[in-house]
Amino acid sequence: REVLSDKEGKSQWVSLQDISPNLILATVAAEDSRFYEHWGIDTRAILRATLQNIRARKVISGASTLTQQVIKSIHHFPRNWFWKFVEIWHALRLEVSLSKGEIIIQYLNRIPYGNQTFGINAASWLYFDKPPSHLSLAEAALLAGLPRGPSIYNPYRYFLRAKKRQEEVLRRMLNKGVVTQEEYRRALEEPLNIIPPQVSFRAPHFSDFILSRIPLKERQNISSIRTTLDFELQKDVETFVKNCVKSLEEWKVTNAAVLIMDNERGEILSFVGSADFFDSHHSGQVSGVTALRQPGSALKPFTYALALEKGMNPATLILDAQIRIRSNGIDYIPRNYDGKFHGLVRLREALACSYNISAIKVLERIGVESLLDRLKKLSFDSLNKGADYYGLGLTLGGGEVTLLELVRAYSTLARSGIFKKEKIFLEINDIQGKAKPLPEDEPVRLFSPQVSYIITDILADNDARIPAFGEGSVLSLPFACTVKTGTSGNFRDNWAIGYTPHYTVGVWVGNFDGKPMRNVSGVSGAGPLFRDIMLLLEKREKRINSNFAIPEGLIETYVCPRSGMLAGSSCPGKIKEIFIKGTEPKKVCNLCS
Ligand SMILES: [Zn+2]
Numbered sequence: 001r002e003v004l005s006d007k008e009g010k011s012q013w014v015s016l017q018d019i020s021p022n023l024i025l026a027t028v029a030a031e032d033s034r035f036y037e038h039w040g041i042d043t044r045a046i047l048r049a050t051l052q053n054i055r056a057r058k059v060i061s062g063a064s065t066l067t068q069q070v071i072k073s074i075h076h077f078p079r080n081w082f083w084k085f086v087e088i089w090h091a092l093r094l095e096v097s098l099s100k101g102e103i104i105i106q107y108l109n110r111i112p113y114g115n116q117t118f119g120i121n122a123a124s125w126l127y128f129d130k131p132p133s134h135l136s137l138a139e140a141a142l143l144a145g146l147p148r149g150p151s152i153y154n155p156y157r158y159f160l161r162a163k164k165r166q167e168e169v170l171r172r173m174l175n176k177g178v179v180t181q182e183e184y185r186r187a188l189e190e191p192l193n194i195i196p197p198q199v200s201f202r203a204p205h206f207s208d209f210i211l212s213r214i215p216l217k218e219r220q221n222i223s224s225i226r227t228t229l230d231f232e233l234q235k236d237v238e239t240f241v242k243n244c245v246k247s248l249e250e251w252k253v254t255n256a257a258v259l260i261m262d263n264e265r266g267e268i269l270s271f272v273g274s275a276d277f278f279d280s281h282h283s284g285q286v287s288g289v290t291a292l293r294q295p296g297s298a299l300k301p302f303t304y305a306l307a308l309e310k311g312m313n314p315a316t317l318i319l320d321a322q323i324r325i326r327s328n329g330i331d332y333i334p335r336n337y338d339g340k341f342h343g344l345v346r347l348r349e350a351l352a353c354s355y356n357i358s359a360i361k362v363l364e365r366i367g368v369e370s371l372l373d374r375l376k377k378l379s380f381d382s383l384n385k386g387a388d389y390y391g392l393g394l395t396l397g398g399g400e401v402t403l404l405e406l407v408r409a410y411s412t413l414a415r416s417g418i419f420k421k422e423k424i425f426l427e428i429n430d431i432q433g434k435a436k437p438l439p440e441d442e443p444v445r446l447f448s449p450q451v452s453y454i455i456t457d458i459l460a461d462n463d464a465r466i467p468a469f470g471e472g473s474v475l476s477l478p479f480a481c482t483v484k485t486g487t488s489g490n491f492r493d494n495w496a497i498g499y500t501p502h503y504t505v506g507v508w509v510g511n512f513d514g515k516p517m518r519n520v521s522g523v524s525g526a527g528p529l530f531r532d533i534m535l536l537l538e539k540r541e542k543r544i545n546s547n548f549a550i551p552e553g554l555i556e557t558y559v560c561p562r563s564g565m566l567a568g569s570s571c572p573g574k575i576k577e578i579f580i581k582g583t584e585p586k587k588v589c590n591l592c593s
Pocket of ligand 1: 560561562563567568570571572589590591592593
Protein backbone atom coordinates (compact mmCIF):
# COMPACT_ATOMS: atom_id res chain seq x y z
CA ARG A 1 0.00 0.00 0.00
CA GLU A 2 1.17 3.48 -0.82
CA VAL A 3 1.16 5.30 2.43
CA LEU A 4 1.96 8.36 4.43
CA SER A 5 0.84 11.88 4.83
CA ASP A 6 0.20 14.01 7.86
CA LYS A 7 -3.39 12.84 7.91
CA GLU A 8 -2.84 9.12 8.29
CA GLY A 9 -3.63 8.53 4.67
CA LYS A 10 -1.75 7.42 1.66
CA SER A 11 0.33 9.76 -0.41
CA GLN A 12 3.55 9.96 -2.28
CA TRP A 13 4.74 13.20 -3.82
CA VAL A 14 4.66 13.39 -7.60
CA SER A 15 5.83 16.14 -9.92
CA LEU A 16 4.31 17.69 -13.04
CA GLN A 17 5.88 15.25 -15.51
CA ASP A 18 4.40 12.31 -13.53
CA ILE A 19 0.87 13.49 -14.13
CA SER A 20 -1.33 13.04 -17.16
CA PRO A 21 -2.19 16.43 -18.78
CA ASN A 22 -5.81 15.19 -18.82
CA LEU A 23 -5.83 15.31 -15.07
CA ILE A 24 -4.62 18.89 -14.87
CA LEU A 25 -7.21 20.04 -17.39
CA ALA A 26 -9.93 18.07 -15.59
CA THR A 27 -8.95 19.39 -12.17
CA VAL A 28 -9.00 23.00 -13.34
CA ALA A 29 -12.37 22.44 -15.02
CA ALA A 30 -13.79 20.73 -11.93
CA GLU A 31 -12.58 23.07 -9.23
CA ASP A 32 -11.43 26.42 -10.53
CA SER A 33 -12.15 27.17 -14.19
CA ARG A 34 -10.51 30.64 -14.07
CA PHE A 35 -7.37 29.26 -12.37
CA TYR A 36 -5.01 30.51 -15.06
CA GLU A 37 -6.57 33.98 -15.07
CA HIS A 38 -6.86 34.89 -11.37
CA TRP A 39 -4.27 35.96 -8.80
CA GLY A 40 -5.07 33.39 -6.16
CA ILE A 41 -8.64 34.38 -5.53
CA ASP A 42 -11.54 34.40 -7.91
CA THR A 43 -13.21 37.76 -7.28
CA ARG A 44 -16.16 37.02 -9.50
CA ALA A 45 -16.90 33.77 -7.73
CA ILE A 46 -16.32 35.29 -4.29
CA LEU A 47 -18.65 38.16 -5.07
CA ARG A 48 -21.36 35.77 -6.16
CA ALA A 49 -20.88 33.51 -3.16
CA THR A 50 -20.74 36.48 -0.77
CA LEU A 51 -24.05 37.80 -2.02
CA GLN A 52 -25.57 34.35 -1.58
CA ASN A 53 -24.07 34.00 1.85
CA ILE A 54 -25.12 37.42 3.04
CA ARG A 55 -28.64 36.58 2.04
CA ALA A 56 -28.30 33.31 3.95
CA ARG A 57 -26.42 35.09 6.85
CA LYS A 58 -23.55 32.62 6.73
CA VAL A 59 -19.79 32.69 6.41
CA ILE A 60 -18.50 32.61 2.86
CA SER A 61 -18.72 29.13 1.48
CA GLY A 62 -17.61 27.82 -1.87
CA ALA A 63 -15.70 29.93 -4.35
CA SER A 64 -12.36 28.56 -3.16
CA THR A 65 -9.70 28.59 -5.84
CA LEU A 66 -7.16 25.78 -6.13
CA THR A 67 -4.69 28.16 -4.50
CA GLN A 68 -6.98 28.71 -1.52
CA GLN A 69 -7.55 24.98 -1.19
CA VAL A 70 -3.79 24.43 -1.02
CA ILE A 71 -3.62 26.99 1.81
CA LYS A 72 -6.56 25.31 3.57
CA SER A 73 -4.97 21.91 3.34
CA ILE A 74 -1.79 23.26 4.95
CA HIS A 75 -3.22 25.49 7.68
CA HIS A 76 -6.71 24.25 8.63
CA PHE A 77 -7.92 27.69 9.65
CA PRO A 78 -11.17 27.97 11.59
CA ARG A 79 -14.22 28.83 9.50
CA ASN A 80 -15.07 32.45 10.06
CA TRP A 81 -14.72 35.80 8.28
CA PHE A 82 -11.41 36.72 9.87
CA TRP A 83 -9.63 33.51 8.93
CA LYS A 84 -11.19 33.64 5.48
CA PHE A 85 -9.26 36.88 4.91
CA VAL A 86 -6.08 35.37 6.35
CA GLU A 87 -6.53 32.50 3.91
CA ILE A 88 -6.99 34.92 1.02
CA TRP A 89 -3.86 36.81 2.07
CA HIS A 90 -1.85 33.57 2.11
CA ALA A 91 -3.31 32.58 -1.26
CA LEU A 92 -2.25 35.88 -2.83
CA ARG A 93 1.27 35.45 -1.43
CA LEU A 94 1.47 31.87 -2.71
CA GLU A 95 0.58 33.09 -6.20
CA VAL A 96 3.50 35.54 -6.05
CA SER A 97 6.02 32.91 -4.96
CA LEU A 98 4.93 29.91 -7.02
CA SER A 99 4.06 29.41 -10.66
CA LYS A 100 0.62 28.13 -11.68
CA GLY A 101 2.16 24.74 -12.43
CA GLU A 102 3.78 24.58 -8.99
CA ILE A 103 0.51 25.50 -7.30
CA ILE A 104 -1.43 22.81 -9.08
CA ILE A 105 1.23 20.27 -8.10
CA GLN A 106 0.83 21.34 -4.48
CA TYR A 107 -2.91 20.89 -4.84
CA LEU A 108 -2.76 17.48 -6.51
CA ASN A 109 -0.34 16.14 -3.93
CA ARG A 110 -2.20 17.37 -0.86
CA ILE A 111 -5.90 17.08 -1.51
CA PRO A 112 -7.99 14.15 -0.16
CA TYR A 113 -9.54 11.78 -2.69
CA GLY A 114 -11.45 9.67 -0.19
CA ASN A 115 -10.85 6.24 1.35
CA GLN A 116 -7.91 7.66 3.30
CA THR A 117 -5.98 8.68 0.26
CA PHE A 118 -4.25 12.02 0.08
CA GLY A 119 -2.71 13.16 -3.16
CA ILE A 120 -3.28 12.05 -6.72
CA ASN A 121 -0.61 9.35 -6.76
CA ALA A 122 -2.23 7.36 -3.99
CA ALA A 123 -5.70 7.92 -5.45
CA SER A 124 -4.62 6.86 -8.93
CA TRP A 125 -3.11 3.64 -7.59
CA LEU A 126 -6.02 2.95 -5.27
CA TYR A 127 -8.85 3.39 -7.73
CA PHE A 128 -7.19 2.44 -11.02
CA ASP A 129 -4.02 0.59 -10.03
CA LYS A 130 -1.85 2.76 -12.27
CA PRO A 131 0.41 5.79 -11.97
CA PRO A 132 -1.18 9.22 -12.52
CA SER A 133 0.79 9.61 -15.76
CA HIS A 134 -1.26 6.82 -17.35
CA LEU A 135 -4.76 8.08 -16.56
CA SER A 136 -7.17 8.25 -19.46
CA LEU A 137 -9.41 11.30 -19.92
CA ALA A 138 -12.35 9.40 -18.41
CA GLU A 139 -10.33 8.29 -15.40
CA ALA A 140 -8.79 11.72 -14.91
CA ALA A 141 -12.23 13.34 -14.95
CA LEU A 142 -13.51 10.88 -12.36
CA LEU A 143 -10.60 11.54 -10.00
CA ALA A 144 -10.75 15.30 -10.54
CA GLY A 145 -14.37 15.24 -9.42
CA LEU A 146 -13.73 13.49 -6.09
CA PRO A 147 -12.13 16.23 -3.91
CA ARG A 148 -15.38 18.25 -4.01
CA GLY A 149 -16.90 15.56 -1.76
CA PRO A 150 -14.71 12.51 -1.20
CA SER A 151 -17.38 10.67 0.79
CA ILE A 152 -20.38 11.86 -1.25
CA TYR A 153 -18.69 10.72 -4.45
CA ASN A 154 -16.92 7.68 -2.96
CA PRO A 155 -16.79 5.43 -6.05
CA TYR A 156 -16.83 2.28 -3.94
CA ARG A 157 -20.13 3.15 -2.31
CA TYR A 158 -21.81 5.53 -4.70
CA PHE A 159 -20.48 4.67 -8.11
CA LEU A 160 -23.40 6.28 -9.95
CA ARG A 161 -22.89 9.59 -8.14
CA ALA A 162 -19.19 9.50 -8.92
CA LYS A 163 -19.98 8.74 -12.56
CA LYS A 164 -22.45 11.66 -12.72
CA ARG A 165 -19.81 13.95 -11.24
CA GLN A 166 -17.31 12.70 -13.83
CA GLU A 167 -19.78 13.52 -16.60
CA GLU A 168 -20.20 17.01 -15.18
CA VAL A 169 -16.43 17.53 -15.18
CA LEU A 170 -16.22 16.30 -18.78
CA ARG A 171 -19.03 18.66 -19.82
CA ARG A 172 -17.20 21.62 -18.28
CA MET A 173 -14.06 20.59 -20.16
CA LEU A 174 -16.03 20.48 -23.38
CA ASN A 175 -17.57 23.89 -22.70
CA LYS A 176 -14.12 25.36 -22.00
CA GLY A 177 -12.92 23.89 -25.27
CA VAL A 178 -10.09 21.85 -23.74
CA VAL A 179 -11.51 18.63 -25.19
CA THR A 180 -13.13 18.02 -28.56
CA GLN A 181 -16.66 16.74 -29.03
CA GLU A 182 -15.19 13.42 -30.14
CA GLU A 183 -12.91 13.08 -27.06
CA TYR A 184 -15.84 14.02 -24.84
CA ARG A 185 -18.10 11.39 -26.39
CA ARG A 186 -15.48 8.66 -26.14
CA ALA A 187 -14.69 9.51 -22.50
CA LEU A 188 -18.38 9.31 -21.58
CA GLU A 189 -18.60 5.85 -23.06
CA GLU A 190 -15.35 4.50 -21.68
CA PRO A 191 -16.03 1.85 -19.03
CA LEU A 192 -14.43 2.72 -15.69
CA ASN A 193 -12.56 -0.20 -14.18
CA ILE A 194 -12.47 0.72 -10.52
CA ILE A 195 -10.27 -1.73 -8.65
CA PRO A 196 -12.16 -3.36 -5.75
CA PRO A 197 -10.98 -1.98 -2.40
CA GLN A 198 -9.94 -5.39 -1.08
CA VAL A 199 -7.35 -5.66 -3.83
CA SER A 200 -5.80 -2.24 -3.62
CA PHE A 201 -6.14 -1.68 0.10
CA ARG A 202 -3.97 -4.40 1.50
CA ALA A 203 -3.59 -5.23 5.19
CA PRO A 204 -5.46 -2.03 6.06
CA HIS A 205 -5.30 -2.31 9.85
CA PHE A 206 -1.60 -3.08 9.76
CA SER A 207 -0.99 -0.06 7.53
CA ASP A 208 -2.87 2.14 9.99
CA PHE A 209 -0.85 0.65 12.81
CA ILE A 210 2.41 1.41 11.02
CA LEU A 211 1.36 4.99 10.41
CA SER A 212 0.53 5.39 14.07
CA ARG A 213 4.14 4.51 14.88
CA ILE A 214 5.64 7.27 12.74
CA PRO A 215 5.60 10.78 14.19
CA LEU A 216 3.59 13.27 12.13
CA LYS A 217 6.52 15.46 11.21
CA GLU A 218 8.58 12.55 9.92
CA ARG A 219 5.91 11.14 7.63
CA GLN A 220 6.35 13.59 4.79
CA ASN A 221 10.04 12.78 4.53
CA ILE A 222 9.52 9.08 3.97
CA SER A 223 9.30 7.60 0.51
CA SER A 224 8.93 3.90 1.25
CA ILE A 225 8.68 1.41 4.07
CA ARG A 226 9.40 -2.29 4.08
CA THR A 227 7.55 -4.09 6.86
CA THR A 228 7.74 -7.46 8.59
CA LEU A 229 4.30 -8.50 7.32
CA ASP A 230 4.30 -11.81 5.47
CA PHE A 231 1.79 -10.97 2.79
CA GLU A 232 1.08 -14.52 1.65
CA LEU A 233 0.35 -15.52 5.23
CA GLN A 234 -1.68 -12.36 5.76
CA LYS A 235 -3.95 -13.22 2.83
CA ASP A 236 -4.56 -16.74 4.17
CA VAL A 237 -5.27 -15.48 7.66
CA GLU A 238 -7.68 -12.85 6.32
CA THR A 239 -9.61 -15.64 4.59
CA PHE A 240 -9.61 -17.74 7.77
CA VAL A 241 -10.95 -14.82 9.78
CA LYS A 242 -13.73 -14.16 7.27
CA ASN A 243 -14.75 -17.83 7.22
CA CYS A 244 -14.60 -18.09 10.99
CA VAL A 245 -16.96 -15.13 11.46
CA LYS A 246 -19.29 -16.51 8.82
CA SER A 247 -19.39 -19.89 10.55
CA LEU A 248 -20.22 -18.23 13.88
CA GLU A 249 -23.00 -16.05 12.49
CA GLU A 250 -25.77 -17.86 14.33
CA TRP A 251 -23.85 -17.37 17.58
CA LYS A 252 -24.17 -13.63 17.03
CA VAL A 253 -20.46 -13.19 16.28
CA THR A 254 -19.69 -10.39 13.84
CA ASN A 255 -15.95 -9.95 14.16
CA ALA A 256 -12.58 -11.50 14.84
CA ALA A 257 -8.95 -10.44 14.91
CA VAL A 258 -5.64 -12.27 14.63
CA LEU A 259 -2.05 -11.35 15.37
CA ILE A 260 0.94 -13.58 14.56
CA MET A 261 4.44 -12.93 15.84
CA ASP A 262 7.72 -14.63 15.02
CA ASN A 263 9.15 -15.33 18.49
CA GLU A 264 12.83 -15.19 17.74
CA ARG A 265 12.82 -11.85 15.95
CA GLY A 266 9.66 -10.43 17.51
CA GLU A 267 8.43 -9.64 14.01
CA ILE A 268 4.72 -9.21 13.30
CA LEU A 269 3.94 -11.61 10.43
CA SER A 270 0.21 -11.19 10.22
CA PHE A 271 -2.14 -8.54 11.55
CA VAL A 272 -5.86 -8.84 10.86
CA GLY A 273 -7.91 -6.27 12.78
CA SER A 274 -11.42 -7.28 11.74
CA ALA A 275 -13.34 -9.59 9.42
CA ASP A 276 -13.88 -6.86 6.84
CA PHE A 277 -12.29 -3.42 6.99
CA PHE A 278 -14.95 -2.06 4.64
CA ASP A 279 -17.92 -3.33 6.63
CA SER A 280 -18.92 -0.13 8.38
CA HIS A 281 -22.10 -1.75 9.68
CA HIS A 282 -19.96 -3.87 12.02
CA SER A 283 -17.31 -1.19 12.64
CA GLY A 284 -14.83 -3.01 10.39
CA GLN A 285 -12.39 -0.12 10.61
CA VAL A 286 -11.91 -0.71 14.33
CA SER A 287 -8.82 -2.85 14.84
CA GLY A 288 -9.38 -5.82 17.12
CA VAL A 289 -5.60 -6.02 17.56
CA THR A 290 -5.37 -2.67 19.34
CA ALA A 291 -8.92 -2.28 20.72
CA LEU A 292 -9.33 -2.44 24.49
CA ARG A 293 -11.19 -5.56 25.57
CA GLN A 294 -11.57 -7.66 28.70
CA PRO A 295 -9.20 -10.62 28.49
CA GLY A 296 -11.18 -13.12 30.54
CA SER A 297 -8.78 -15.83 31.71
CA ALA A 298 -5.99 -14.88 29.34
CA LEU A 299 -3.92 -13.22 32.09
CA LYS A 300 -3.97 -16.26 34.38
CA PRO A 301 -0.64 -17.73 33.16
CA PHE A 302 1.15 -14.64 34.48
CA THR A 303 -0.52 -14.99 37.86
CA TYR A 304 0.74 -18.58 38.06
CA ALA A 305 4.20 -17.63 36.81
CA LEU A 306 4.53 -15.28 39.78
CA ALA A 307 3.27 -18.05 42.07
CA LEU A 308 6.08 -20.30 40.85
CA GLU A 309 8.56 -17.50 41.52
CA LYS A 310 7.23 -17.25 45.05
CA GLY A 311 8.00 -20.92 45.70
CA MET A 312 4.78 -22.66 44.72
CA ASN A 313 5.14 -25.62 42.36
CA PRO A 314 2.93 -27.35 39.77
CA ALA A 315 1.81 -29.87 42.41
CA THR A 316 0.91 -27.27 45.06
CA LEU A 317 -2.68 -27.77 46.16
CA ILE A 318 -5.07 -24.85 45.86
CA LEU A 319 -8.57 -24.80 47.31
CA ASP A 320 -11.27 -24.22 44.74
CA ALA A 321 -14.31 -23.33 46.89
CA GLN A 322 -16.80 -20.49 47.19
CA ILE A 323 -15.32 -17.09 48.11
CA ARG A 324 -16.42 -13.47 47.95
CA ILE A 325 -14.13 -10.81 46.44
CA ARG A 326 -14.18 -7.12 45.59
CA SER A 327 -13.21 -5.94 42.11
CA ASN A 328 -13.69 -2.60 40.35
CA GLY A 329 -15.55 -1.48 43.49
CA ILE A 330 -18.11 -4.29 43.37
CA ASP A 331 -18.44 -7.28 45.69
CA TYR A 332 -19.08 -10.55 43.96
CA ILE A 333 -18.77 -14.30 44.21
CA PRO A 334 -16.65 -15.61 41.33
CA ARG A 335 -17.91 -18.73 39.61
CA ASN A 336 -16.10 -21.33 37.60
CA TYR A 337 -16.95 -21.74 33.96
CA ASP A 338 -18.68 -25.05 34.65
CA GLY A 339 -20.52 -23.59 37.66
CA LYS A 340 -18.91 -26.15 40.02
CA PHE A 341 -16.37 -25.99 42.81
CA HIS A 342 -13.51 -28.45 42.51
CA GLY A 343 -12.11 -28.66 46.03
CA LEU A 344 -8.36 -29.13 46.30
CA VAL A 345 -6.69 -29.00 42.89
CA ARG A 346 -3.05 -29.08 41.85
CA LEU A 347 -1.67 -25.85 40.36
CA ARG A 348 -1.14 -27.56 37.01
CA GLU A 349 -4.78 -28.58 36.85
CA ALA A 350 -6.00 -25.20 38.11
CA LEU A 351 -4.21 -23.36 35.30
CA ALA A 352 -4.85 -25.93 32.55
CA CYS A 353 -8.57 -26.11 33.39
CA SER A 354 -8.69 -22.37 34.00
CA TYR A 355 -10.49 -22.54 37.35
CA ASN A 356 -11.41 -19.02 38.45
CA ILE A 357 -11.44 -19.42 42.19
CA SER A 358 -8.01 -21.06 42.32
CA ALA A 359 -6.60 -18.18 40.29
CA ILE A 360 -8.00 -15.73 42.81
CA LYS A 361 -6.63 -17.72 45.72
CA VAL A 362 -3.19 -17.65 44.12
CA LEU A 363 -3.39 -13.93 43.38
CA GLU A 364 -4.39 -13.34 47.02
CA ARG A 365 -1.10 -14.96 47.99
CA ILE A 366 1.16 -13.11 45.57
CA GLY A 367 -0.65 -9.77 45.78
CA VAL A 368 -2.44 -7.76 43.10
CA GLU A 369 0.31 -5.16 43.24
CA SER A 370 3.06 -7.55 42.16
CA LEU A 371 0.98 -8.98 39.31
CA LEU A 372 0.08 -5.52 38.07
CA ASP A 373 3.70 -4.47 38.33
CA ARG A 374 4.85 -7.41 36.21
CA LEU A 375 2.11 -6.91 33.65
CA LYS A 376 3.22 -3.29 33.26
CA LYS A 377 6.79 -4.48 32.66
CA LEU A 378 5.34 -6.82 30.03
CA SER A 379 4.11 -3.65 28.35
CA PHE A 380 0.42 -3.85 29.23
CA ASP A 381 0.22 -0.06 28.92
CA SER A 382 -3.59 -0.25 28.95
CA LEU A 383 -3.60 -1.34 32.61
CA ASN A 384 -3.01 2.22 33.75
CA LYS A 385 -5.02 2.22 36.97
CA GLY A 386 -3.92 1.24 40.46
CA ALA A 387 -4.00 -2.21 42.09
CA ASP A 388 -6.90 -1.11 44.31
CA TYR A 389 -8.98 -0.38 41.26
CA TYR A 390 -8.58 -3.83 39.71
CA GLY A 391 -8.50 -5.86 42.88
CA LEU A 392 -8.33 -9.65 42.71
CA GLY A 393 -10.55 -9.57 39.62
CA LEU A 394 -7.42 -8.59 37.66
CA THR A 395 -6.54 -12.24 37.19
CA LEU A 396 -10.05 -12.95 35.87
CA GLY A 397 -9.72 -10.26 33.23
CA GLY A 398 -11.27 -7.33 35.09
CA GLY A 399 -8.95 -4.81 33.39
CA GLU A 400 -9.04 -3.99 29.69
CA VAL A 401 -6.10 -4.92 27.47
CA THR A 402 -5.36 -5.37 23.77
CA LEU A 403 -4.62 -8.44 21.68
CA LEU A 404 -1.25 -6.92 20.84
CA GLU A 405 -0.36 -6.67 24.54
CA LEU A 406 -1.41 -10.28 25.12
CA VAL A 407 0.66 -11.54 22.20
CA ARG A 408 3.69 -9.60 23.44
CA ALA A 409 3.31 -11.13 26.89
CA TYR A 410 2.81 -14.71 25.67
CA SER A 411 5.74 -14.45 23.28
CA THR A 412 7.83 -13.56 26.35
CA LEU A 413 7.04 -16.99 27.82
CA ALA A 414 7.82 -18.55 24.43
CA ARG A 415 11.22 -16.83 24.52
CA SER A 416 11.99 -18.46 27.88
CA GLY A 417 11.12 -15.28 29.74
CA ILE A 418 12.75 -12.65 27.54
CA PHE A 419 10.53 -9.73 26.62
CA LYS A 420 10.92 -8.13 23.21
CA LYS A 421 8.83 -5.31 21.82
CA GLU A 422 7.23 -6.24 18.51
CA LYS A 423 9.12 -5.37 15.36
CA ILE A 424 7.19 -4.01 12.36
CA PHE A 425 9.75 -2.14 10.24
CA LEU A 426 12.46 -3.79 8.17
CA GLU A 427 13.53 -0.70 6.27
CA ILE A 428 12.45 2.93 6.06
CA ASN A 429 13.71 5.05 3.19
CA ASP A 430 13.52 8.82 3.13
CA ILE A 431 12.71 10.98 0.12
CA GLN A 432 16.36 10.97 -0.96
CA GLY A 433 16.20 7.18 -1.01
CA LYS A 434 18.43 6.85 2.05
CA ALA A 435 17.68 4.17 4.64
CA LYS A 436 16.86 5.60 8.05
CA PRO A 437 18.39 3.94 11.10
CA LEU A 438 15.84 1.78 12.91
CA PRO A 439 15.91 1.81 16.69
CA GLU A 440 16.36 -1.65 18.21
CA ASP A 441 14.75 -2.24 21.59
CA GLU A 442 16.88 -4.08 24.11
CA PRO A 443 15.40 -7.45 25.10
CA VAL A 444 14.64 -7.70 28.85
CA ARG A 445 14.41 -10.83 30.99
CA LEU A 446 11.10 -10.79 32.88
CA PHE A 447 10.75 -14.46 33.90
CA SER A 448 13.37 -17.09 34.60
CA PRO A 449 13.77 -19.83 31.95
CA GLN A 450 12.57 -22.38 34.54
CA VAL A 451 9.35 -20.54 35.39
CA SER A 452 8.67 -19.89 31.69
CA TYR A 453 9.20 -23.55 30.89
CA ILE A 454 6.85 -24.83 33.57
CA ILE A 455 4.06 -22.46 32.49
CA THR A 456 4.71 -23.49 28.87
CA ASP A 457 4.59 -27.15 29.83
CA ILE A 458 1.24 -26.68 31.60
CA LEU A 459 -0.30 -24.65 28.76
CA ALA A 460 0.82 -27.30 26.27
CA ASP A 461 -0.48 -30.17 28.43
CA ASN A 462 -3.44 -31.72 26.59
CA ASP A 463 -4.09 -34.21 29.39
CA ALA A 464 -4.29 -31.63 32.15
CA ARG A 465 -6.98 -29.77 30.17
CA ILE A 466 -9.25 -32.80 29.82
CA PRO A 467 -11.38 -32.24 32.99
CA ALA A 468 -12.48 -28.84 31.63
CA PHE A 469 -12.24 -29.16 27.86
CA GLY A 470 -12.72 -32.86 27.24
CA GLU A 471 -10.59 -35.28 25.29
CA GLY A 472 -9.46 -34.47 21.75
CA SER A 473 -10.68 -30.87 21.94
CA VAL A 474 -9.78 -28.39 19.18
CA LEU A 475 -7.09 -27.13 21.54
CA SER A 476 -4.95 -30.26 21.27
CA LEU A 477 -2.63 -30.05 18.31
CA PRO A 478 -0.36 -32.72 16.86
CA PHE A 479 2.80 -30.80 17.81
CA ALA A 480 4.17 -28.86 20.79
CA CYS A 481 1.87 -25.90 21.19
CA THR A 482 0.58 -23.96 24.17
CA VAL A 483 -2.84 -22.38 24.25
CA LYS A 484 -4.93 -20.43 26.73
CA THR A 485 -8.52 -19.48 26.13
CA GLY A 486 -10.48 -16.67 27.71
CA THR A 487 -14.08 -15.52 27.75
CA SER A 488 -15.14 -12.19 29.21
CA GLY A 489 -18.31 -11.58 31.19
CA ASN A 490 -21.58 -12.24 29.33
CA PHE A 491 -19.72 -13.70 26.33
CA ARG A 492 -18.58 -10.35 25.02
CA ASP A 493 -15.06 -11.46 24.12
CA ASN A 494 -13.54 -14.76 23.36
CA TRP A 495 -9.81 -15.42 23.13
CA ALA A 496 -7.34 -18.13 22.23
CA ILE A 497 -3.68 -17.26 22.62
CA GLY A 498 -0.70 -19.53 22.51
CA TYR A 499 2.64 -20.33 21.00
CA THR A 500 4.91 -22.92 19.53
CA PRO A 501 8.67 -22.52 19.93
CA HIS A 502 8.61 -20.31 16.82
CA TYR A 503 5.31 -18.46 16.62
CA THR A 504 2.92 -16.72 18.97
CA VAL A 505 -0.67 -16.50 17.76
CA GLY A 506 -3.42 -14.41 19.32
CA VAL A 507 -7.07 -14.73 18.30
CA TRP A 508 -9.99 -12.58 19.44
CA VAL A 509 -13.60 -13.24 18.53
CA GLY A 510 -16.43 -10.88 19.46
CA ASN A 511 -18.44 -7.81 18.53
CA PHE A 512 -17.09 -4.27 18.46
CA ASP A 513 -20.41 -2.85 19.62
CA GLY A 514 -20.10 -4.88 22.84
CA LYS A 515 -23.16 -7.00 22.09
CA PRO A 516 -22.79 -10.39 23.74
CA MET A 517 -22.30 -13.51 21.66
CA ARG A 518 -24.45 -16.53 22.28
CA ASN A 519 -22.69 -19.01 24.59
CA VAL A 520 -19.48 -18.99 22.62
CA SER A 521 -16.56 -20.45 24.55
CA GLY A 522 -12.88 -20.54 23.79
CA VAL A 523 -13.35 -23.98 22.32
CA SER A 524 -16.20 -23.12 19.97
CA GLY A 525 -15.27 -19.50 19.15
CA ALA A 526 -11.62 -18.49 18.98
CA GLY A 527 -10.27 -22.03 19.43
CA PRO A 528 -10.97 -23.42 15.96
CA LEU A 529 -9.49 -20.33 14.31
CA PHE A 530 -6.40 -20.61 16.51
CA ARG A 531 -6.09 -24.25 15.55
CA ASP A 532 -6.44 -23.56 11.81
CA ILE A 533 -3.73 -20.91 11.96
CA MET A 534 -1.31 -23.08 13.92
CA LEU A 535 -1.85 -25.95 11.46
CA LEU A 536 -1.23 -23.55 8.58
CA LEU A 537 1.99 -22.29 10.16
CA GLU A 538 3.12 -25.84 10.71
CA LYS A 539 2.45 -26.73 7.08
CA ARG A 540 4.31 -23.66 5.83
CA GLU A 541 7.34 -24.25 7.91
CA LYS A 542 8.84 -27.53 9.00
CA ARG A 543 10.79 -26.15 11.96
CA ILE A 544 7.58 -25.71 13.96
CA ASN A 545 7.61 -29.41 14.82
CA SER A 546 10.42 -29.00 17.30
CA ASN A 547 9.81 -29.10 21.05
CA PHE A 548 10.27 -26.41 23.65
CA ALA A 549 13.82 -26.30 24.94
CA ILE A 550 14.13 -27.59 28.52
CA PRO A 551 16.34 -25.33 30.65
CA GLU A 552 18.78 -26.43 33.35
CA GLY A 553 17.68 -26.37 36.95
CA LEU A 554 14.55 -28.48 36.66
CA ILE A 555 13.93 -31.93 38.08
CA GLU A 556 11.24 -34.50 37.48
CA THR A 557 9.69 -36.59 40.20
CA TYR A 558 6.53 -38.65 40.83
CA VAL A 559 3.83 -37.15 43.02
CA CYS A 560 0.51 -38.26 44.42
CA PRO A 561 -2.36 -36.82 42.34
CA ARG A 562 -4.40 -36.15 45.51
CA SER A 563 -1.87 -34.47 47.76
CA GLY A 564 0.86 -33.29 45.42
CA MET A 565 3.39 -34.85 47.81
CA LEU A 566 5.85 -37.58 46.84
CA ALA A 567 3.87 -40.59 45.72
CA GLY A 568 3.66 -43.36 48.34
CA SER A 569 2.55 -46.99 48.17
CA SER A 570 -1.04 -46.25 49.31
CA CYS A 571 -1.58 -43.45 46.78
CA PRO A 572 -4.15 -44.07 44.00
CA GLY A 573 -1.48 -43.52 41.39
CA LYS A 574 1.53 -41.36 40.63
CA ILE A 575 2.03 -38.46 38.28
CA LYS A 576 5.29 -37.32 36.79
CA GLU A 577 5.73 -33.63 37.55
CA ILE A 578 8.48 -31.07 36.91
CA PHE A 579 9.85 -28.76 39.57
CA ILE A 580 12.32 -25.95 39.83
CA LYS A 581 15.14 -27.50 41.85
CA GLY A 582 14.52 -26.79 45.52
CA THR A 583 10.74 -26.38 45.23
CA GLU A 584 9.98 -30.09 44.79
CA PRO A 585 8.03 -31.87 47.56
CA LYS A 586 10.29 -33.54 50.13
CA LYS A 587 7.78 -35.63 52.07
CA VAL A 588 5.97 -38.80 51.09
CA CYS A 589 2.19 -38.49 50.87
CA ASN A 590 0.47 -38.77 54.25
CA LEU A 591 -3.04 -38.09 52.91
CA CYS A 592 -3.63 -41.51 51.41
CA SER A 593 -2.14 -43.71 54.13
ZN1 LIG B 1 -1.35 -39.78 48.10
